[in-house]
Amino acid sequence: MTTAELPRARVRVRQLPRELHPGAWWIWALGLAAAASATTNPLLLLLVVAEAGVVVALRRSDHPWSRAFRLYLWLGLVVVVLRVLFRVVLGGATGTGTVLLDLPEIPLPHWVLGIRLLGPVTADTVLAGLYDGMRLAAILICVGAANALANPKRLLKSLPPALYEVGTTVVVAVAILPQLADSVRRVRQAQRLRGSGHGRRSLRRLLVPVLEDALERSLALAAGMDARGYGRAGDLTPRQRRVTGTLLIAGLVGISVGVYAVLDQSAPRVLAVPMLVLGALAAAAGFVSAGRRVQRTRYRPDPWRVPELLVAGSGVLVAAAAFVLLPHQPAVQDPALTAAPTLTLAALLLVLLGLVPALVAPRTSS
């Protein structure tokens, strides 16, 4: 027996379970959301929502925020229902198409221009509301998918060094919330030991100890962070500090003047786009300089590898396809309200690109 006859060992490199970089999830989800915003075709929108749902179901972790996705689905449904209801109550502007329900129009004084209350409900009105609502709901659900998939704390930690302080503040503020709920529960229990209080007094007897508690906790936390080196200046020369400050202020001024000039058509054109670009450049340089000043490092940073690239890339591709291809197929992008919506193969395939993460993203450990 030769070695050639041996059953070939199946070498298959399997990915170890790990969490994907949160930035990749956000780029993917925002890409899907951008694609959804470009169309009112209900079939495409349903497809996007289904993709988001499938990826979340397959790749979410067991952290508490992962369970929030269902909340976003409900929110989407509420948005659709509200949108249709508003169309009906405020009367469709079109008024064409089959009349589904002939409601009497409530007469409004003549100075209320352009608003009709009730009136005949036509199929067009309802469909327009439905499509519009679905678009909004799809965008919301895409953001919800990012929330369920990406660890918010790790996302904040991936911020550029210059924004480190802001990131830490947000993380600490988020961590305070459960403690506050805890404190409220404890004080309410304790207050019940003292017998009943009513009205304003009972609110006050709850608030005062809770606020005192929160204040004391913040002070203890601030002392703890200070004692552990938060906000160290390191060895920074005064000159470096001046350069950073000058760059940041110049950037801010440049951007402000530029934005003003772009919006105000009477301003000289030299101040518009060139000023905006210059300001942005100065601000970017200031950020880099400020970032270099921060001598912090990250413990076990999230790596950015091939799966991250694929996941983010699929999102960008879906968005790009939606904005480049769909305008050439108006019937697919904004289907007429009178006929059933249609799909073309190209549109279908391009949107299905959004499913790539379900295949390439590593599983989480659970």
Place this chain on the structure above:
Amino acid sequence: MQLRAVGVELAGNRVLRDVDLAVEEGELLLVAGRTGVGKSTLLGTFNGLVPWFTGGTMSGGVWLGDVDITARPPRERAADVGYVGQDPSAGFVTDTVEEELAYGMEQLGLDPPTMRRRVEETLDLLGVADLRGRDLRTLSGGQQQRVAIGSVLTMHPRLLVLDEPTSALDPTAAEDVLATLARLVHDVGLAVVVAEHRLERVVPFADRVCLLPGDGTVVVGPPAEVLAASPVVPPIVELGRVAGWSPLPLSVRDARRAARHASPIPPVPPTSQDQEFCRAPGNTPAAGEGLAARGLRVTYGSAGRQTVALRDVDVDLPAGAVTAVMGRNGSGKSSLLWALREPARRAAGSVSGSVGVGLVPQTAADLLYLETVGEECTAADRDAAAAAGTTRALLDRLVPGVDDRVHPRDLSEGQRLALVLAVVLAAAPAVVALDEPTRGLDYPAKRALTEVLLAMAAEGRAVVVASHDVEFVAEVADRVIVLSDGEVVSSGPTGEVLAQSPAFAPQVAKILGPPWLTVEQVVAAREQR
């Protein structure tokens, strides 16, 4: 590390004056003194929280080796001085053990391989490797304390400063933490400064003691010398003083040897006839009938993931006696007290006997919400429908001379506890329950509390105290109930229960053997002889 002629003035009070103190490498320095003499202030000067964070003015200088670091703020001293505050959970910045250990190093800007290595080393050094991924809020008190120590150790400081590291811990967890500290001092050569009220726990580990007598100065020296004249001493030293042992023994082992050889203690233990200090229940005029609970069950969480806090527990609280509830952190002590007070907390079981349980919760200050002591007293009278002045009279009996116009937050720990107790007593409950009342109290304040509780029992009330504090329980309790995992593991007279358990035995029992429990018993027995 040296403090040279340091003086601190906070809000017009001179807290410290001309303090000269040098901490050597590889030594454990214990800072002792009564509540409010400036122990925390002294600790704060090491890492700069005083005066940078607290305000006030400071004179003198802080030196690290040959470098004057007085002008450096705490964040710039972080790499040299590690500081762990009174409540470690309040100082946590991140939410998992591993990230918390790495936080300080991230601030220092260490490179990732070094950080990774130090985190692993520290996890092993403190014995918390199995907790690495855990949420910090789910840890027990002892584990939290060890993680807090680890989170400053990763920065490789030369000095470690701890403010009351064992106050909130049960005896076993406290021993874990202290053993960790001893290991750091001996093996790593770290200098450690510890402030602690429960001297009996730390004195055996201390190389030197820094005593703050209260006038802003410090007395530094070997433990035996300094404690010989100290106003706050652990029971072991008190026993040594009574027996006239010299040199003063500091560890249970030394004291046992002294007791064997010198033996000035009455050889005959107190018998059942002459133990006026062992107040048997029923000796006092019982006004109420006490309280009996049968089959108490307390559960938390929904049906799917239920955690059981109390498992069908039977408890008797006789009137006129003090009952202590002991056990590990999380063994169901607080749940038991709350279940006695509020029927809504009980999943099953019944409570019969006296109605009206007054409960002083663990964070007593939660009950207070007004601006002055006087307003609190009036409000308490109104809430309890008692005659005007009832609460004030009770407060005067507990701690005389508290000004009506003072804000409750400005009172000392002992005074605030007394105020809450007075508020609770205004409703004239037949049963009084206290949850961990000795937290933050020094020895004199604990003694005052003991007298108050015994007086309440003498009035015919049933008193129940949940506590970790072995020495306090030995002095105050007639009966002890030990809980473990929501079940009663032992219950009976204090002498029997405490002497049987190695973890809960008070120092006097460890030295002289049962049935001795407190120094007072020894004093009384000697006087009788």
